[in-house]
Amino acid sequence: MLAAKARIAAANLNCDCQSLPSPKKSPHPRMKVGSSKMPSKPKQPKADGMHILFADDEPQLQKLMGTELPRMGYRVTVCPDGPTAVDVLSKEPIDCLLVDLDMPGMSGIEVIARAREIRPEIEAVIMTGNPSQETAIEALRHGTFDYLMKPCRLAEISALMGRVSERREWNRLVAALRHRLQRAEGDSDLIGENQSMHAVRKLIAKVAPTESTVLIRGETGCGKELVARAIADESLRSEQPFVAINCGALPETLIESELFGHVKGAFTGADSGRMGLFEVASGGTLFLDEVGELPLAVQAKLLRVLETGDIRRLGDNQSIKVDVRVVCATHRDLEKMVTEGTFREDLMFRINTFELRLPALRDRIDDLPALAEHLLRRHRADGTSGQLFTEAAMAELQSHQWPGNVRELANVIEHASVLCDALPIDVEHLPQHFARRQLRADLADTAPMTMREIELRAIERAMTRHNGNKKAVAEELGMSLKTLYNKLNAASEASEAA
Numbered sequence: 001m002l003a004a005k006a007r008i009a010a011a012n013l014n015c016d017c018q019s020l021p022s023p024k025k026s027p028h029p030r031m032k033v034g035s036s037k038m039p040s041k042p043k044q045p046k047a048d049g050m051h052i053l054f055a056d057d058e059p060q061l062q063k064l065m066g067t068e069l070p071r072m073g074y075r076v077t078v079c080p081d082g083p084t085a086v087d088v089l090s091k092e093p094i095d096c097l098l099v100d101l102d103m104p105g106m107s108g109i110e111v112i113a114r115a116r117e118i119r120p121e122i123e124a125v126i127m128t129g130n131p132s133q134e135t136a137i138e139a140l141r142h143g144t145f146d147y148l149m150k151p152c153r154l155a156e157i158s159a160l161m162g163r164v165s166e167r168r169e170w171n172r173l174v175a176a177l178r179h180r181l182q183r184a185e186g187d188s189d190l191i192g193e194n195q196s197m198h199a200v201r202k203l204i205a206k207v208a209p210t211e212s213t214v215l216i217r218g219e220t221g222c223g224k225e226l227v228a229r230a231i232a233d234e235s236l237r238s239e240q241p242f243v244a245i246n247c248g249a250l251p252e253t254l255i256e257s258e259l260f261g262h263v264k265g266a267f268t269g270a271d272s273g274r275m276g277l278f279e280v281a282s283g284g285t286l287f288l289d290e291v292g293e294l295p296l297a298v299q300a301k302l303l304r305v306l307e308t309g310d311i312r313r314l315g316d317n318q319s320i321k322v323d324v325r326v327v328c329a330t331h332r333d334l335e336k337m338v339t340e341g342t343f344r345e346d347l348m349f350r351i352n353t354f355e356l357r358l359p360a361l362r363d364r365i366d367d368l369p370a371l372a373e374h375l376l377r378r379h380r381a382d383g384t385s386g387q388l389f390t391e392a393a394m395a396e397l398q399s400h401q402w403p404g405n406v407r408e409l410a411n412v413i414e415h416a417s418v419l420c421d422a423l424p425i426d427v428e429h430l431p432q433h434f435a436r437r438q439l440r441a442d443l444a445d446t447a448p449m450t451m452r453e454i455e456l457r458a459i460e461r462a463m464t465r466h467n468g469n470k471k472a473v474a475e476e477l478g479m480s481l482k483t484l485y486n487k488l489n490a491a492s493e494a495s496e497a498a
């Protein structure tokens with residue numbers, strides 16, 4: 001494969017240097033060898049301003065490239081040998097190396113190897129007048145972008161540098177998308193010191209390095225996808241794609257093509273062929289969330305893929321081999337579904353080679369403070385130190401039943417974070433049903449209370465929430481500061497008299 005790529009590159013670039021158009025008279029002085037100083041009036045560099053280090057021991061080529069690369073819109077530093085190039089690399093942020101293979105003192109491949117230690121993301125192109133298959137393979141083994149045979153034309157160098165520039169743009173785009181994805185998904189830390197979470201972590205560590213299919217069970221929002229990601233991250237496939245699909249979110253007609261892909265014309269509207277997620281996840285992990293929602297026909301196909309490792313795109317009669325580890329999740333009672341005939345028994349046995357049960361949040365409520373703080377930090381730059389929640393707010397959160405589990409908590413925290421200008425988060429920042437719940441709890445107190453007692457309790461709560469700030473308390477309770485003082489005085493007189 002590498003050799004083939006080298007051969008293609010060699011065939012494409014075997015042309016005559018003598019046919020180079022003689023460089024037009026430069027409108028600016030030539031660049032100094034070994035210097036990155038731009039000519040006095042250079043052409044405006046491209047938007048991405050790629051900085052190329054050109055290293056070759058031929059003085060004529062140094063002069064030529066020192067002039068022509070800036071004309072193509074790049075910044076250039078020209079070096080006469082490998083050691084100078086390495087020195088420049090350690091001082092300047094070079095984006096691309098264009099190096100001769102055979103230079104005295106240090107070969108181009110050695111320069112590339114050193115460059116990778118300094119800037120792993122650097123792109124490199126090797127040039128040589130003495131091509132051999134071995135050197136081509138060696139160059140590609142060092143991750144060079146391409147291989148140029150001397151003599152070659154400027155147009156070819158220009159096209160090649162254009163491709164390098166394009167690749168850099170793709171790399172930046174991928175990095176930006178990764179960043180956005182990470183922000184959307186949140187970090188993959190699995191928070192929780194409750195015993196049940198320790199047990200979950202232990203099981204993850206055991207099963208992750210195997211190739212077993214895993215079935216994660218648990219209520220909605222309790223972290224099944226997070227656990228699936230942890231399994232992928234700790235597996236031998238961690239560098240390969242992790243692809244997740246919610247099987248319940250797509251109509252029956254689409255789910256099959258989403259999973260297995262389709263060929264052009266497979267159904268009305270299939271104007272072109274498309275890869276399915278099994279192919280997209282090739283080499284990596286495919287997470288089938290809500291696997292219990294799969295229609296029976298797709299369940300049969302999934303079973304076939306799991307048993308043979310072959311998929312067939314919709315409308316195709318050719319099979320494609322895929323190497324994908326499947327992790328499934330469900331909040332449904334699959335055994336019951338089997339007895340009801342809505343889930344295949346053979347598929348259930350196939351996907352639960354290893355089963356992992358996640359506890360509901362209410363069953364590990366001692367983890368709530370750590371989870372709440374972790375989720376708050378997703379939204380707050382200022383949320384890293386000091387008190388993040390008042391005691392009253394935390395008590396409210398811990399007494400809730402959390403039917404939507406950690407996802408529900410995440411939503412409550414986001415709501416509170418938006419309403420709260422300065423930390424800590426208090427009860428007033430929680431969604432209204434928390435405040436209503438508190439009122440209901442007050443009214444449900446066993447001992448009967450007078451209106452005055454209820455009022456006094458509301459004042460006490462507000463005083464705690466606002467750390468004794470009477471102005472804020474009066475504002476919250478909708479009374480004047482004077483009325484608040486009167487009520488507080490009356491209360492203290494009453495308690496003294498008692």
Ligand SMILES: Nc1ncnc2c1ncn2[C@@H]1O[C@H](COP(=O)(O)OP(=O)(O)OP(=O)(O)O)[C@@H](O)[C@H]1O
Binds near residue numbers: 186407
């Ligand atoms: N143990 C945990 N530590 C940190 N964050 C968690 C934890 N569990 C869940 N979360 C967060 O809660 C949210 C919901 O988690 P996730 O999507 O993994 O749940 P799920 O069980 O797959 O949900 P569903 O049943 O709806 O598919 C995510 O934002 C996730 O990051």
